[in-house]
Amino acid sequence: MASSTTGEKKILTLKGGDNEEFILEESLVLQSELLKNMVKEERVSSIPLPSIKSKTLVKIIEYLKKHAELTPSNKEEFKNFEKEFVNVVLEELLDITVAVNYLKINGLLEFCCQAVADRIKDKSVEAVRKIFRIESDFTPEEESEFRKETPEAFEGDLDDTTN
């Protein structure tokens, strides 16, 4: 299918996980390596992204728009936007990171990885398990060995919250 056009600008539809549709200029999605390849090679006009929540997609499209407007004169403003962009609950940040990695938006991926790293660096082991929804697969013996070896990983003044 050929891309539909209005004037000179090509328009593309992204479909989020809950079938919500987002119509945007094709030039914006070219920042995603994945979508760029799809648009160039398959000439699609609508791309379903069922595993990306609409809420996440809204955030990412917001970033793509801001990033496309980036000029040397609004660098400072963009930096502030980036800071605010990752200032969401950790669960949402991880959703965004997963989606950005999938869509291959490289600059944003780096920024998200740094944000995740900053957010988990002071967390206790238990909190990290809850955040990533990981169940320990160590035996109780191994687990108690860790607690003996690195007691500070499980107690002390670490952050137990998951947001």
Next chain:
Amino acid sequence: ESLKLSKSTTTSSGAEMIMLSKDVMMDIFSRLRAKILCRLRCVCKQWRSLISDPFFKSLHRARSSLKPSLLFLQEKCCGTSTTRVSMSSLDFDGNHNFDFTFTLDSYVRFMPSKWELICFLGSKGKGFYVCNPSTQELVNLPNTPASSRATLDGIAFGYIKERNEYVLVNSRFINNDTVCEVMRWTDGCCLKNHSWKVVDAKCPYMLRWCGVLVENNFYWIRHGNKYDSIEAIISFDLEKEDFGTVMPPKDTFDDGGLWSLAELMGMLWLFGSPEDISTMDIWVLKDSKNYMWAKEYTIDLAGFNLGVRFISILDHKEGKILMDVDSEILEWYDVDNKCFERVDNLRSVPWSWSVLHTDGLFSLGNQ
């Protein structure tokens, strides 16, 4: 046609486990300090194996070597037989990274270093210690025939980046009794059971203090009051396992002055000051085969009008040379503007020895 995205799998409790790809997890982990990674190793088996993966470790090493920190070392005698060693890591913005403190049944002498590992010499036949402050791993190396030594003269500790290998050389020359032993190890090698290799080569002279490693060659300044200046710098070729001499810059050595060598930016540098330490001349060995030295800078030290006793050179980057003056202050010397900038956000950490340090997971084989 819809695209599948393997974002989540379901755990036994029904909650969706968040599955970031291995690449992304490695990217995130490579931004964390070794101490935090030691904690995250306890999360699950998958994370544990990822954090000890050699490829991940090299990624982490590459990232942290871009941002070295300062490590301040101090030894305090407790009573007659034990020493309390404290290590404190700060980054250049003054942020505190970690402290590591332990007690040893001996005195210690720190050696110059600027990588992940710290090496020091114990007294009373204890020999050498190697420590990774980031992971708080400490190993007392097996003894050597020559280990009951009391000084750092003729020792050298170096790192070969291409092979991620550390090398310790212990050479001694006393009354024609000459010994040279080498220990080399890579990541994960069980150091406490590692052995020294005795090298046939004879160290030709008494060496002064610790040597430095530049591209497979160790260099020391020769010990003695009157130099035959042609043989004032002694080298040891790690591949050929043989000693040699390097001609110093012409007419430079004066007996009463303060001389030191350093490896900076992959080259051998020679720092020299007259007895009163009023100036410092800085040479770099441009061509080690033809002994081509270039005098790069001369620093006027008159600003330190309290009388400098000792300067150790820690780093040289972006047109600045970082020096530790008398273990009391750190100064960046700006080579273009010929001025000093004090590193003044050190939170008044006292130190007896400072080194440039990179955070890392280099394992000494204890775990």
